[in-house]
Amino acid sequence: MKIGFIGLGIMGRPMALNLLKGGHDLTVWARRAESMQPLLDAGARGAGSPAEAARGNELVISMVADAPDVAEVMRGVAAGAAPGLVAVDMSTIAPAAARKIGEELAAAGVDFIDAPVSGGEVGAIAGTLSIMAGGSDAAFAKARPAFECMGKNIVHVGASGAGQVAKAANQIVTGMGVLAVAEAFAFSAKNGVDRSKVREALLGGFAYSKILENHGQRMLDRNFKPGFKSWMHEKDLNIVMQTAHELGLCLPGSAATAQMFNAMVGSGHGEEDSIAVLKLLESLSGQA
């Protein structure tokens, strides 16, 4: 399939490489020209603008930072779109923003899917991302072969915006999950108990989770290098809290968690992995 790909950062680059590996005909565009180079070396064509990345293609995918960036590149895509183009945004943005972008693209005759991912850089490289999509059945069917090159667990959640709702729900669970594991570890240590043994014991029971297993191990190793940077997790939790505010939805646990992430970014841990919340807990309880 002829695919345009926009945004070649820590996630976008490996995702685009997997599309090439899957035999797709790829045109790429990135704001910083040098980030296009690895893709050009691997056989992709370079575009001069988002509009050019869309031109003549059946599918365009964006993976950028925030809602204003998505809106901007999609305006370019609409300008370059051929009839029947499907545009897919895989960034994490607010559901309301995704719906609005979908409406604007529909007015330009472009079918839009919001398809945020979970699984981090590791999942992007391995092609094992979870992909949660919102949009029409027809557009999802068209994008599916591309999704299959990038992810494993691919779910068509519902109509436009539904993918972002699922992603926000994912960030509630992962945000509170990381905090829960960090609190369990702080609790164990303050009680003079070996946290690695606690982790081992818990892995066999109802408290088992991927986060306890993976993030928990990294907490034990005190390896704070980002898989997923805490400022990005904070940004996603802010999407959750703003949406809750708009809807009149009471989320006390998410609110408390969002403030811990806010404190983390404010105290200079924004570029570290979300598990740095452990350091914050330790300093609050005099365990540093």
Next chain:
Amino acid sequence: MRVGFIGLGVMGRPMALHLHKAGHELAVWARRPDSVGDLPAQVCATPAELGRCCEVVFTVITSSADVEGVALGADGLIEGMVPGSVLVDCSTIAPEAARKIAARLGQKGIHMLDAPVSGGAQGAIDATLAIMAGGEAEVLDRVRPLLDCLGKRIVHVGPNGAGQVAKACNQMIMVAAIQAAAEAMRLAAAAGVDCAKVRQALSGGSAASRVLDVMGERMVRRDFAAGIEARLHHKDFGLVIEAARQSGVPVPLAAVVGQQLNALMAQGWGRDDTSSLLRVLELQ
């Protein structure tokens, strides 16, 4: 002096009347012209037209977007106000929005103060509002005689935006205190103790506060008709959480209180008084 006024709601109307009583000539613009009612004022067709004929313009409206629209939008104040004139914005909006509007007006030589108020409808009627001003000291001095008609305590907090920061702090403390009073009333009732007596006892001690006096009294009487509409506090908490986020400062209590306000909104009590936080606790 000819004074412009935009926003004739529960706060704005008594404020405008005080200015009129002090001998100032009023000009108004209202989105819904019938809201002017019997207010003795010249009615203008647009904010720009209002701006053209006034030395000082007050705005008391709801959201950042509303103030931006009235000040900077098509036919906005910026198109009419002359260099040297002053916009006094008494609305509660984001500090960042206040700074942005001030900067844009400043390019045309128009001064702005962010001057949010605290004291509620009663404070507006009694002219006892607390006014927290952000902007240049000389500009504040120029309009101080007008502000003296509206409030008792007028504090120059700092440059543009500082007034709104102070107001955000005010809202954090006030609504957290309402939540605390509600929880105390709920606990007293659940323990089979007379809430009115508890409130009376507490009023003499270290927990005494204006909130416990006024909102606690409403909770005891179960009079949830609005003094301050809860939806406005809910709106303000959006500003508080965003300001905390931008500063990277944790506000764990405010975050939880914000969720209680979300629950209040979900019950459809947004136009009732914020003492309805008691009713949210009673849902559980």
